[in-house]
Amino acid sequence: MPSFIKALKSQVGRKYVTGITGVFLMLFLIGHLGGNLTIFAGVHTFNNYTHHLENLGPLLYVIELVLAFLFIYHAVLGISIARNRKKARPESYNVYKTKGGPSHQTLASRSMAITGVIILVFLVIHIWQFKFGFGEELARYTHEGVDLPQLRARVIEAFTNPVSAFGYAFVLAMIILHLSHGFWSAFTSLGMKHGETSKKVQAAAYVFAIVLMLGFMFIPLYIFFTGGDGSLISY
Amino acid sequence: MSKDFTVHLKYWRQNGPDAKGFFEERTLNTVNEHMSFLEMLDVLNEELQLEGKEPVEFDYDCREGICGCCNLVINGQAHGPKGGTPTCQVHMYNYKDGDTIVIEPPRAAAFPVIKDLVVDRSAFDRIIEAGGYVSVKTGSAEEANTHPVEKHKSDTAFDYATCIGCGACVAACPNASASLFTGAKIAHLGLMPQGEVERSKRVVAMVDQMEAEGFGDCSNFGECEAVCPQEISISAIAEMRKDYVKAVFS
Amino acid sequence: MKLDSKVPEGPLEEKWSEYKKNMKLVAPNNRRKYEVIIVGTGLAGGAAAASLAEMGYKVKSFCIQDSARRAHSIAAQGGINAAKNYPNDGDSIYRLFYDTIKGGDYRAREANVYRLAEVSNNIIDQAVAQGVPFAREYSGLLANRSFGGAQVSRTFYARGQTGQQLLLGAYQAMMRQVQEGGIEYYTRHEMLDVVMIDGQARGIVTRDLVSGEIKSFEADAVILATGGYGNVFYLSTNAKNSNATAAWRAHKKGALFANPCYVQVHPTCIPVSGDYQSKLTLMSESLRNDGRVWVPRKKGDDRHPNDIPEEERYYYLEERYPSFGNLVPRDVASRNAKMVCDDGLGVGETGLAVYLDFRDAIKRDGRDTISAKYGNLFDMYANITGENPYERPMRIYPAVHYTMGGLWVDYNLMTNIPGLFSAGEANFSDHGANRLGASALMQGLSDGYFVLPATIGNYLADVKPGTRYGTDHEEFKKAEAEAQAEIDKLLNIKGKRTIIDFHRTLGKIVWDKIGISRNKEGLEEAIKEIQALREEFWTNVFVPGDKNNYNKYLEYAFRLADYFELAELMAKDALQREESCGCHLREEYQTEEGEALRNDKDFAYVAAWEYQGVNGELKTTMHKEDLNFEFVELKQRSYK
Numbered sequence A: 001m002p003s004f005i006k007a008l009k010s011q012v013g014r015k016y017v018t019g020i021t022g023v024f025l026m027l028f029l030i031g032h033l034g035g036n037l038t039i040f041a042g043v044h045t046f047n048n049y050t051h052h053l054e055n056l057g058p059l060l061y062v063i064e065l066v067l068a069f070l071f072i073y074h075a076v077l078g079i080s081i082a083r084n085r086k087k088a089r090p091e092s093y094n095v096y097k098t099k100g101g102p103s104h105q106t107l108a109s110r111s112m113a114i115t116g117v118i119i120l121v122f123l124v125i126h127i128w129q130f131k132f133g134f135g136e137e138l139a140r141y142t143h144e145g146v147d148l149p150q151l152r153a154r155v156i157e158a159f160t161n162p163v164s165a166f167g168y169a170f171v172l173a174m175i176i177l178h179l180s181h182g183f184w185s186a187f188t189s190l191g192m193k194h195g196e197t198s199k200k201v202q203a204a205a206y207v208f209a210i211v212l213m214l215g216f217m218f219i220p221l222y223i224f225f226t227g228g229d230g231s232l233i234s235y
Numbered sequence B: 001m002s003k004d005f006t007v008h009l010k011y012w013r014q015n016g017p018d019a020k021g022f023f024e025e026r027t028l029n030t031v032n033e034h035m036s037f038l039e040m041l042d043v044l045n046e047e048l049q050l051e052g053k054e055p056v057e058f059d060y061d062c063r064e065g066i067c068g069c070c071n072l073v074i075n076g077q078a079h080g081p082k083g084g085t086p087t088c089q090v091h092m093y094n095y096k097d098g099d100t101i102v103i104e105p106p107r108a109a110a111f112p113v114i115k116d117l118v119v120d121r122s123a124f125d126r127i128i129e130a131g132g133y134v135s136v137k138t139g140s141a142e143e144a145n146t147h148p149v150e151k152h153k154s155d156t157a158f159d160y161a162t163c164i165g166c167g168a169c170v171a172a173c174p175n176a177s178a179s180l181f182t183g184a185k186i187a188h189l190g191l192m193p194q195g196e197v198e199r200s201k202r203v204v205a206m207v208d209q210m211e212a213e214g215f216g217d218c219s220n221f222g223e224c225e226a227v228c229p230q231e232i233s234i235s236a237i238a239e240m241r242k243d244y245v246k247a248v249f250s
Numbered sequence C: 001m002k003l004d005s006k007v008p009e010g011p012l013e014e015k016w017s018e019y020k021k022n023m024k025l026v027a028p029n030n031r032r033k034y035e036v037i038i039v040g041t042g043l044a045g046g047a048a049a050a051s052l053a054e055m056g057y058k059v060k061s062f063c064i065q066d067s068a069r070r071a072h073s074i075a076a077q078g079g080i081n082a083a084k085n086y087p088n089d090g091d092s093i094y095r096l097f098y099d100t101i102k103g104g105d106y107r108a109r110e111a112n113v114y115r116l117a118e119v120s121n122n123i124i125d126q127a128v129a130q131g132v133p134f135a136r137e138y139s140g141l142l143a144n145r146s147f148g149g150a151q152v153s154r155t156f157y158a159r160g161q162t163g164q165q166l167l168l169g170a171y172q173a174m175m176r177q178v179q180e181g182g183i184e185y186y187t188r189h190e191m192l193d194v195v196m197i198d199g200q201a202r203g204i205v206t207r208d209l210v211s212g213e214i215k216s217f218e219a220d221a222v223i224l225a226t227g228g229y230g231n232v233f234y235l236s237t238n239a240k241n242s243n244a245t246a247a248w249r250a251h252k253k254g255a256l257f258a259n260p261c262y263v264q265v266h267p268t269c270i271p272v273s274g275d276y277q278s279k280l281t282l283m284s285e286s287l288r289n290d291g292r293v294w295v296p297r298k299k300g301d302d303r304h305p306n307d308i309p310e311e312e313r314y315y316y317l318e319e320r321y322p323s324f325g326n327l328v329p330r331d332v333a334s335r336n337a338k339m340v341c342d343d344g345l346g347v348g349e350t351g352l353a354v355y356l357d358f359r360d361a362i363k364r365d366g367r368d369t370i371s372a373k374y375g376n377l378f379d380m381y382a383n384i385t386g387e388n389p390y391e392r393p394m395r396i397y398p399a400v401h402y403t404m405g406g407l408w409v410d411y412n413l414m415t416n417i418p419g420l421f422s423a424g425e426a427n428f429s430d431h432g433a434n435r436l437g438a439s440a441l442m443q444g445l446s447d448g449y450f451v452l453p454a455t456i457g458n459y460l461a462d463v464k465p466g467t468r469y470g471t472d473h474e475e476f477k478k479a480e481a482e483a484q485a486e487i488d489k490l491l492n493i494k495g496k497r498t499i500i501d502f503h504r505t506l507g508k509i510v511w512d513k514i515g516i517s518r519n520k521e522g523l524e525e526a527i528k529e530i531q532a533l534r535e536e537f538w539t540n541v542f543v544p545g546d547k548n549n550y551n552k553y554l555e556y557a558f559r560l561a562d563y564f565e566l567a568e569l570m571a572k573d574a575l576q577r578e579e580s581c582g583c584h585l586r587e588e589y590q591t592e593e594g595e596a597l598r599n600d601k602d603f604a605y606v607a608a609w610e611y612q613g614v615n616g617e618l619k620t621t622m623h624k625e626d627l628n629f630e631f632v633e634l635k636q637r638s639y640k
């Protein structure tokens, strides 16, 4: 039987890996959304939450490394699959049209690589912005005897800026697109058969993508439209 | 008698694998709704020959939807506008007076053009060669009814086994992947008890070959199922992937 | 020439086992020293290639299509017979043998047919072992159905795609041998000639259909499994690339061609809709189980069929053959359809069609039941004609379907040329004057999987291993030069008429005068017309393109050239056979009720023709192989 490494490099293996990394990334997103929504749960909750994360110490690095690995592996495979397309069909059609019916060719599926790259670019900016504050040291304060990072303020401040707020909204829309195909596709990559279940999974994919992203989108848009210091958010 | 009508054709011309291809255009005034698509091309070729010109080459044999020779991409769709139908079973009543019809060969690096609309699909043979069979010696087979096979299993295997090897799945797949073709054979043989034994060996060899031939990856576009004249489900691809993982961990 | 069928002595049931007991063998380590060329990858050729390669012979396999899997056998729908007697309805090898001999109207060789019935069971075992997904019962055991008027259920099937599934089984077995190096595999190669050295078949000359290159291949034996010649008729149910070239070229080199006039016409095909028609599509005969065949009683009645009242409908099969009704055999159904159309009662735009009406069946069983039985056939009909057969009767017409004639072979499937074998539809062997449904698949696979593997060894045991003359031998060079010259000649005519036009015209002559029914006058006319058309072909055909590239029209022209000669031979054969038998109806020889009248006293023989050149006329001599029936009694058919 093939060695594990060879299997990972095969077409089927690669697809499994995009699927599996994709699933983990989705799980991360669920967690990340949960954490982020604590922004609305009182002044210190979010900061406390990030503080807990900080306290994980070396474990945090491990998690971050895993996360980086997932993103990079997923992205590298995704891009390589998309690039193989050109190799496998050097001369493209003059006219091309889907037949519809059982086809899953949609705007979403056709633009996975594009939405993916947008996500990737976004990530660099995003982490630079929130984790490294564009190079600015993160302010800290003490609450109930605990030393907390002023991350919530950073987020809120960021989203009062329209470029930031709408930029995020745009990227989140791209993620909706990515996931509306990706969710179903991952199941398929991992061996789901087709028929009734598959249709339900596709429906679930839309629900999942939209709910998750609306959740995310709520944050920048709410903050922006309430001017950063609206009623919910008070220091 | 039904009346003749006119279509504008735009078809691919290419004199050989390395020659540069181009589109040629021609208007055909004697199209009849009862004609099959290939008969329409016959008529085109008759006209061309009467003018002393070279006819357009296209591949066909059975003209009844089973040999898998005819695979043209018509207005951007492999095997034309109807689902579950190969090119030779598309009839001209699907078109109307004045329509423009663009005809291209199935395009894929693994299917080099031989001439005009004819391509070389021997890559499919080599995928089957890699393992798409049951290794049984002729003359030594046991009594046919020794192993009962559950009806639904055998019926499902049959669904996969109906692949006609036309290559439309490759032609339509945005990645030019041969996963449906390969998966269909793997699923067919894997579901029959006779094919069970060699399951792991088969899937690995066939997947390797598919890749070596230069077909693209599968991104689950499902377009292959939509154009497959036998309407083979992409569950075949799922079967292939499952078998592959089993092979790796066994 | 004395034709020796080489049928082994002894009782019928023991001939084949005795043969196998006594045949000469080639030792396994010697087998790889022998090369065998197999032309054709249908059921016969594919099965033979897989089996011989597996035994250790070096096989070279050739086909016209881009893959072995596309051979015309792929199109067979209905099923394959075997005497398994799974339904326990009294079937046996003897009964299958008897039905087949009788179905062939006693014009086949007893010993061959018995052997066919005998190995039929092994075919099913073999196919199942290859993973062929035959239809099964809920018990998981194999299902059977009855087919073509048989009184027992002995037909194995895989929905309407039996030929496809069996061929894919053989093809996959073949591809396994390609990988293991037992088979050298040449697709898109057309055989243009056989090459004989010292009176033995030693190789072939082919044209690479992609590059146009003429190439020779050498071997110790050559098998032609190149299918039937139904395409002489231009329109038939055969695939467009089916042709007679390989068999005809062998014939020109001295191989006898047997019974060319035995051509089967299938009664239930979708009718012709216009001149552009290129191909006829068969619909399963099973439709006649529930559909009723009729035409309007009044000539030129162009009312909608549903508006024609019962008493004005002529259910001609039911009226003429009350006990069999719509289920009369293929030849009877076809002949009657043509007769009513010739009388001007035909329906549809061309007047060449009869109705096959499901109205009563739908009323009786309900639309769902009918749809469950025939849904896919109805869909196919609707797709092709654009009409809905649930609401309007289908239109059907007979079409040429199978050719019983072919290269003459002995019990070993060897032609009269040593080392040249023929299998499947390409030979004349097992079907006599008429083929029963579901028996061609059986014959092809029997020849390929079981008969040839035994008989080839028996032949090769006498050939010195490693005998090689090299393809530079003058016989090869001569054959190559001839093939090249013919191609050049065709390309240089640069005439005014297209190839298809010639073929269409030839087809019309053959269909009208050597088709469903024949008479002396018509046959003599046909011969004259064919000769004249052949003459014109060689001076006025337009063959486009060049020879060093893919050129389907050049291939076509080359094949058509052979049809012109074969068509004349068919007419001559039909002319000499002054009797009606099986599919061959000579109008002069009918009973008072208009039924076929066989003449066993004078015509119980195989007519095997020897080619002697064409000079305006086809020169040919007939040799007879008398058919001796030791085990069955000859009976007149009656379907009244």
Ligand SMILES: Cc1cc2nc3c(=O)[nH]c(=O)nc-3n(C[C@H](O)[C@H](O)[C@H](O)COP(=O)(O)OP(=O)(O)OC[C@H]3O[C@@H](n4cnc5c(N)ncnc54)[C@H](O)[C@@H]3O)c2cc1C
Pocket (backbone or CB within 6 Å): C039, C040, C041, C042, C043, C044, C045, C062, C063, C064, C065, C068, C070, C071, C072, C073, C074, C075, C076, C077, C078, C079, C080, C162, C163, C189, C190, C191, C192, C225, C226, C227, C228, C237, C238, C239, C242, C243, C245, C246, C282, C401, C402, C423, C424, C425, C426, C437, C438, C439, C440, C441, C442, C444
């Ligand atoms: C529509 C249809 C339905 C049928 N249904 C049934 C059925 O239900 N049951 C049944 O028993 N029979 C059926 N038959 C008959 C049966 O399918 C055929 O008789 C049988 O398959 C012939 O097999 P074969 O191997 O002899 O030849 P084929 O399958 O015709 O193969 C011929 C091979 O020879 C090759 N070849 C030909 N000429 C050359 C050349 N010059 N050079 C190189 N290669 C060449 C071709 O490429 C091909 O590979 C049906 C036939 C038709 C047309």
Ligand code: HEM
Pocket (backbone or CB within 6 Å): A015, A016, A018, A019, A020, A021, A022, A023, A025, A026, A029, A071, A074, A075, A076, A077, A078, A079, A081, A082, A112, A113, A115, A116, A117, A118, A119, A120, A178, A179, A181, A182, A183, A185, A186, A187, A189, A190, B218, B219, B220
């Ligand atoms: C939050 C981040 C992301 C999530 C949750 C995610 C999720 C997914 C999922 C579930 C799939 C389906 C996997 C499969 O079909 O097997 C997928 C596919 C894909 N992803 Fe992502 N993805 C993310 C980020 C990215 C990034 C950063 C890129 C690239 C730059 C990318 C590129 C792709 C591509 C190209 C595919 C399609 C793969 C194919 O064609 O087979 N994704 N993604």
Ligand code: HEM
Pocket (backbone or CB within 6 Å): A032, A036, A050, A053, A064, A067, A119, A123, A126, A127, A130, A131, A151, A155, A168, A175, A216, A217, A219, A220
């Ligand atoms: C409104 C939306 C979002 C908000 C408010 C938000 C907020 C944050 C914040 C505050 C951090 C810094 C955490 C820290 O330094 O500990 C962070 C990190 C991160 N975010 Fe987001 N985020 C959002 C959307 C996203 C999306 C859509 C993705 C993925 C595609 C994403 C991926 C990440 C990653 C990978 C990190 C780095 C994690 C680490 O290094 O620990 N975020 N986010």
Ligand code: SF4
Pocket (backbone or CB within 6 Å): B162, B163, B164, B165, B166, B167, B168, B169, B170, B180, B181, B184, B224, B227, B228, B229, B230, B231, B232
């Ligand atoms: S899977 Fe379908 S589309 Fe692909 S080769 Fe087979 S029949 Fe053609």
Ligand code: F3S
Pocket (backbone or CB within 6 Å): B172, B173, B174, B175, B176, B177, B178, B179, B180, B217, B218, B219, B220, B221, B222, B223, B224, B225, B234, B237
């Ligand atoms: S269209 Fe292509 S991407 Fe996969 S599902 Fe079909 S092979």
Ligand code: FES
Pocket (backbone or CB within 6 Å): B059, B060, B061, B062, B063, B064, B065, B066, B067, B068, B069, B070, B086, B087, B088, B089
């Ligand atoms: S020509 Fe055979 S499938 Fe179309």
